[in-house]
Amino acid sequence: MDFNYDVAFSRNIGWVTHDEQASLRTKRVAIAGCGGVGGLHSLTLARLGVGKINISDFDQFDIHNINRQSGAFVSTKDQDKIEVMSAMLKDINPEIEIGSFPAGIDETNVDRFLDGVDLYIDSLDFFALAARKLVFNRCYEKGIPVVTAAPLGMGAALLCFMPGKMTYEEYFRFNDKQTEEGQLIQFLIGLSPAMLQRNYLVDQDAVDFHEQRGPSTAMSVNLCAGIAETYALKILLGRGKVLCAPYGLHFDAYKNKLSKTWCPFGNRGWLQKLKFKIAEKVVSGK
Structure with a gap:
């Protein structure tokens, strides 16, 4: 094996010491999800030289994943995502330590998934509310920073939750809504207060909350990785200003816009409540 850690990551030196x-x-x-953003998060962290990564996913690659998922190829169809991504990570750094959770994350293994973790990067499917709330809550209890970067249109929206700062529930206010649909809308408007992507969705039928599907692009996934892993570097090294909730960032390459968002009352703010009502009408088709 012709591998040397110092040589492999020597081109990082200059931007890091x-x-x-x-x-x-x-x-x-720790990264929950090996699909679109999750797969690229893990590969980018590996190329940054992070030595230990926990990954989870219970799904297999399919042809419809090819437009955005790093491990999706014709040759990997029907293969377990976690196995494919583990092999890719080892091909970057044979010495990397991978914690593998092929059954996904639930109450039975969430503590093992987060054991010894310095940072959690949220990459769960948008509709995986129960798992997301479970992991976010455990991270809060354990004092683990959380970074989530949402692929939206042809841009990316970033949120960061740091120990001792505004919590995910204080920001998203999931508990304010009784239905799953209401909580998903809360998640959407919290992730994307600026809604920069809204005006160029050319086919409204491509979004269906009830069938749990929506459009995606490889560009947005790549932007998510670039932004999230930059924050990962700053948090892991304790270096540089970290913008955390109630602040966020939304960059949209299609719109040529960067928005610094601020929701001081989370989704309980009057403007966020207005956005909820608008989004609720769109989702319900009324």
């Missing part, structure tokens, strides 16, 4: 690179080698990051 030798000592910082050595520190990244010791860090553990």
Whole structure:
């Protein structure tokens, strides 16, 4: 095996110091989901030189994943996502330590998934509310920073939840809504307060909350990885300003816009409540 960690990641030096690179080698990051954003998050962290990564996914690759998912190829159809991504990570860094959770994340294994973790990056499917709330809550209890980057249209929206700051529930206010549909709308408007992507959706029928499907692009997934892993670097190395909830960032390459968002009352703010009513009408088709 012709591999040398210091040589493999030597081109990072300059943007990080030798000592910082050595520190990244010791860090553990957890990523729930190996699909679109999750797969690319793990590969980008591996190329950054992060030495320990926990990944989870119970799904297999299919042809409809090819437009955006790093491990999706004709040759990997029907293969377990977690196995494909593990092989790709090992092909980048044979020394990387992978914590594999092929059954997904639930109450039985969430503590093992987050054990010794320095950072959690949320990559669960948009509609996986129960798993997301479980992991977010455990991260809050354990004092683990959380980064979530949402692929929206041809842009990306970033949120960060840091220990001692506004919590995910104070921001999203899931408990304010009784139905799953209401909570999903809360998640959407919380992820994307600026809604920069809204005006160029050319086929409204491509979005269906009831069938749990929506359109996606590879560009948005790549932007998510770039933004999220930059924040991962800052958090893991304790370096640089970290913008955390109630603040967020939304960059849309199609619209040529960058928006710094601010929701001081989370989704209980009057403007967010108005957005909820508008989104609710769109989703219900009324």
